Amino acid sequence: MESIIALEELIKENEIKIALQERQIKNHETGVNKLSRMGLASAENSLELATQLVEKYKSMLEKLQSIEGEALREKEQLAILTERKKYFDAQPSRIKLNKEESSDKKLEVLRILDELPEGIEFEDKELFEMAEKSLELNLFELEEFHAKLEDIKSEFKAIKEQIEDENLQEFQTIDFLIPIVVLHFYVLKSNIQEHIKSMNEKALQKQKDLEEEKKEKIKKIEESYKEQEELLQLKQADKNTKKQELLDIQSTMKTLSNKLLKTKNIKIEKPVEKRFPGFPKYEDWWIRELWSSHQAYFALFRWKKIINQLCVTTEQKKAWSIIFDRWVFIKKLLNDKGKLAYHYHFAFDSLLSTYAELEEELVVKNIESMETIINKITAKEDFTKNVSFHKVITPYLEFKTEKINKNSEQKQEDVLF
Numbered sequence: 001m002e003s004i005i006a007l008e009e010l011i012k013e014n015e016i017k018i019a020l021q022e023r024q025i026k027n028h029e030t031g032v033n034k035l036s037r038m039g040l041a042s043a044e045n046s047l048e049l050a051t052q053l054v055e056k057y058k059s060m061l062e063k064l065q066s067i068e069g070e071a072l073r074e075k076e077q078l079a080i081l082t083e084r085k086k087y088f089d090a091q092p093s094r095i096k097l098n099k100e101e102s103s104d105k106k107l108e109v110l111r112i113l114d115e116l117p118e119g120i121e122f123e124d125k126e127l128f129e130m131a132e133k134s135l136e137l138n139l140f141e142l143e144e145f146h147a148k149l150e151d152i153k154s155e156f157k158a159i160k161e162q163i164e165d166e167n168l169q170e171f172q173t174i175d176f177l178i179p180i181v182v183l184h185f186y187v188l189k190s191n192i193q194e195h196i197k198s199m200n201e202k203a204l205q206k207q208k209d210l211e212e213e214k215k216e217k218i219k220k221i222e223e224s225y226k227e228q229e230e231l232l233q234l235k236q237a238d239k240n241t242k243k244q245e246l247l248d249i250q251s252t253m254k255t256l257s258n259k260l261l262k263t264k265n266i267k268i269e270k271p272v273e274k275r276f277p278g279f280p281k282y283e284d285w286w287i288r289e290l291w292s293s294h295q296a297y298f299a300l301f302r303w304k305k306i307i308n309q310l311c312v313t314t315e316q317k318k319a320w321s322i323i324f325d326r327w328v329f330i331k332k333l334l335n336d337k338g339k340l341a342y343h344y345h346f347a348f349d350s351l352l353s354t355y356a357e358l359e360e361e362l363v364v365k366n367i368e369s370m371e372t373i374i375n376k377i378t379a380k381e382d383f384t385k386n387v388s389f390h391k392v393i394t395p396y397l398e399f400k401t402e403k404i405n406k407n408s409e410q411k412q413e414d415v416l417f
Contacts, residue, residue, distance in 0.1 A: 007061045010129065014050045014057070021047035060122065094124065148186060152179040152351060159347040174330055178348055181330060184323045185356035188316060189279070195312040196274050203271035210268045217263050225256045280306050281361040283370060287331045298381065299374045300328070 024043045027033040035043060095106055156179055232249045235241040282303055289296035304324050311317045334345040352358040361367050 004064055007057050011054055011057045014053045017050040018047060149179060149183045152182050152355060156347060156351060159350065174333065178330060181326045182351045182355050185352055185358055188319055188323060189356050191316060192310060192312055193276050196276050200273050207268060207271055214263065214266055221256055221260045221263060225253060228253045279358045281359050283361050283367055287335045290332060295374050295378050298378050
């Protein structure tokens with residue numbers, strides 16, 4: 001249960017704080033590291049606070065761990081006082097309306113509320129503390145991804161059981177890797193979609209905020225204009241009003257009128273909704289002819305680059321680089337097996353199609369068209385260029401050379417002795 005894990009983590013954190021403060025105070029008392037009066041008071045105060053929190057979280061944890069089966073029904077029968085019951089009945093609505101906490105944290109609190117056993121209730125503040133720790137540990141995502149991996153493994157196993165003619169013993173080395181690579185593709189796709197969705201929501205919210213700001217400005221200008229208009233009528237009715245006063249008011253009204261017109265004419269552009277177009281299709285000949293032709297290698301290079309451009313964050317780009325390497329490894333291994341691996345190869349492609357919507361180009365006309373494009377691009381490419389970090393003596397080569405030399409020296413010393 002996520003709430004239990006979060007509470008255990010909070011207890012652990014505060015116990016570390018207690019140990020740290022106790023060590024500071026002990027070092028002060030023994031003269032190892034003297035603290036100022038303020039420093040000592042701060043350490044003692046932190047120790048007391050952390051101790052109280054540990055006791056509080058342990059009490060909450062005991063409630064969760066102790067109440068089971070019949071105890072849940074007994075807890076429900078005990079019923080809370082009317083006011084307390086109202087407080088907890090309104091808790092989900094109150095959580096949703098909370099303006100101080102982030103949307104992610106509020107959603108996590110609602111998830112924790114859904115999983116709490118009947119009769120177990122925590123204050124809003126306590127729930128937000130648990131939610132913060134749960135988010136920090138990514139408990140929900142880990143749980144979801146584990147379930148998805150089990151689904152992929154089950155489907156992979158079912159597909160393999162239908163294969164009759166192949167000797168699958170040869171491919172057991174990648175049996176473990178295939179479901180993980182499929183999961184990684186699924187996570188990457190989901191992550192990109194979530195980021196794009198978040199970006200769209202932020203852009204839409206920004207537009208709404210600007211529109212609200214514009215309305216508020218218009219309202220204030222109109223109110224100011226109305227005040228000046230009423231003031232002008234009063235002054236005009238007053239025989240003692242000087243002409244300059246009337247002119248000043250009229251000038252102010254003219255300025256407000258121009259400002260109002262200008263504000264109304266402010267155009268707030270509707271944000272362009274970003275969309276994830278999906279992964280581009282790949283072609284089998286790129287893998288089959290890899291390391292045999294520039295065109296195959298370059299086609300894969302361009303395909304990798306296109307997907308890299310779909311990634312929104314640096315983390316996604318780094319993840320994609322690793323996923324691509326593993327995908328190429330599996331595809332090349334299966335492709336080199338030829339007919340022996342056709343069904344197994346098809347199982348891998350089917351899983352990627354189902355969970356990541358990664359498809360291979362099957363239309364001959366499109367495959368031939370892409371080949372023409374790749375040939376034209378390759379012809380223009382300068383293959384004499386090196387990457388910015390090009391270095392023939394690589395860091396690993398330096399390490400390896402140094403280690404071999406050290407081993408040689410050690411052997412010589414052993415011979416001498």
